[in-house]
Amino acid sequence: MKKEIIVKDNALINASYNLDLVEQRLILLAIVEARESGKGINANDPLEVHAESYINQFNVHRNTAYQSLKDACDDLFVRQFSYQSLSEKGNVINHKSRWVSEVAYVDNEAVVRLIFSPAIVPLITRLEEQFTKYEMQQISNLTSAYAVRLYEILIAWRSTGQTSFILKNDFRKKIGVLDTEYKRMYDFKKYVLDIAIKQVNHHTDITVAVEQHKTGRSITGFSFSFKQKHAENNSLHEHKKRALKLSDAQIKYFSNKLSKLPEMSKYSEGNESYDEFAVRIVVMLKNPVKLKELKPLLKKVGFQ
Structure with a gap:
C-alpha cells in the first residue's frame, strides 16, 4: 500500500492553534494531495480534497462526511495559528496567521478547494532536518482532535523518545485547548489528556506515558516518554499482508453478489x-478498512 506522508515544519508542529478534528483531517488530506499529485503547495493555486478521500481514509459515513466537510470550510476560513521564529539579531518574533486564504465547497461534486495562506506554505513545504514526517495512517483512526495534536507533538521528539518539560499553559495551547475550556485539572485530564493518550497508545505506532510535574500540590507542567511499537507494527503489517486481499476479478464478482445481499x-x-450499488461496492472493496468490515458478508456469499 502506498504510504501517504505528512511533512510539517516543527515550528508548525509546536504552534499554538485550535482546529477541530474534521479541520485537522482536511488540512492533512490537502498536504497529502499536494505531495501525491505532484502539484506542490503554493499561495496561489487551490488544492482539491474529495469527500471520497475523506470517507475512505477515515472510515466515516458518506452523509456525515459531506456535511462535516461543508461545515469545516466555514470554520477553517477564520481559524488562526501562532508560532515563533528568530530575527537576524536573535530576537523572538511572534507570528499570527490564518491557515487558508481561500476555501470553497463544491456542492454537486462534494469537493473542497482550498488555498493555504502565504505564511503557512513554507512551514509545510521546506524539506529540512527539523521537519517531522509521519504516515497519514497513524492518525486515521484517532477520533479526538487532541489525540492528533498530541501525536504530532510527540513525534517531533522521536529521536530521543521523550519530551522536555512543558509548562501546563503552554501545553494547553499546543494541544488546542482554549483558555475558557477545562479550567479544572480534573476536567482537563479526563476530557483531554487521558483520552488523547489512550487513543495514541491504541491506534498509532507509539506507546506514550505522561509525567506530571508539581510545585507544592499544584501541577505546573508535563513531560512525556514514548516507545516505538516495532514488534507490534511488524506483526500487524505481516498480518495485513496475509489478510484479505482480492484480485480485480474477485472484487467485480463479489461486488455483484453483495449488492443483492x-x-x-x-x-x-x-x-x-x-448495478449502481455494485459499482459503489467495488470502491468499498478496494478500501482496506471497508474490506475488513465486509469480511463476514463476503464469507456469506462464498469468499474463502
Whole structure:
C-alpha cells in the first residue's frame, strides 16, 4: 500500500492553534494531495480534497462526511495559528496567521478547494532536518482532535523518545485547548489528556506515558516518554499482508453478489439499482478498512 506522508515544519508542529478534528483531517488530506499529485503547495493555486478521500481514509459515513466537510470550510476560513521564529539579531518574533486564504465547497461534486495562506506554505513545504514526517495512517483512526495534536507533538521528539518539560499553559495551547475550556485539572485530564493518550497508545505506532510535574500540590507542567511499537507494527503489517486481499476479478464478482445481499441494505443509497450499488461496492472493496468490515458478508456469499 502506498504510504501517504505528512511533512510539517516543527515550528508548525509546536504552534499554538485550535482546529477541530474534521479541520485537522482536511488540512492533512490537502498536504497529502499536494505531495501525491505532484502539484506542490503554493499561495496561489487551490488544492482539491474529495469527500471520497475523506470517507475512505477515515472510515466515516458518506452523509456525515459531506456535511462535516461543508461545515469545516466555514470554520477553517477564520481559524488562526501562532508560532515563533528568530530575527537576524536573535530576537523572538511572534507570528499570527490564518491557515487558508481561500476555501470553497463544491456542492454537486462534494469537493473542497482550498488555498493555504502565504505564511503557512513554507512551514509545510521546506524539506529540512527539523521537519517531522509521519504516515497519514497513524492518525486515521484517532477520533479526538487532541489525540492528533498530541501525536504530532510527540513525534517531533522521536529521536530521543521523550519530551522536555512543558509548562501546563503552554501545553494547553499546543494541544488546542482554549483558555475558557477545562479550567479544572480534573476536567482537563479526563476530557483531554487521558483520552488523547489512550487513543495514541491504541491506534498509532507509539506507546506514550505522561509525567506530571508539581510545585507544592499544584501541577505546573508535563513531560512525556514514548516507545516505538516495532514488534507490534511488524506483526500487524505481516498480518495485513496475509489478510484479505482480492484480485480485480474477485472484487467485480463479489461486488455483484453483495449488492443483492439483504444485509448490505444499510450501505445502499436512495433508489439505486443493483448495478449502481455494485459499482459503489467495488470502491468499498478496494478500501482496506471497508474490506475488513465486509469480511463476514463476503464469507456469506462464498469468499474463502
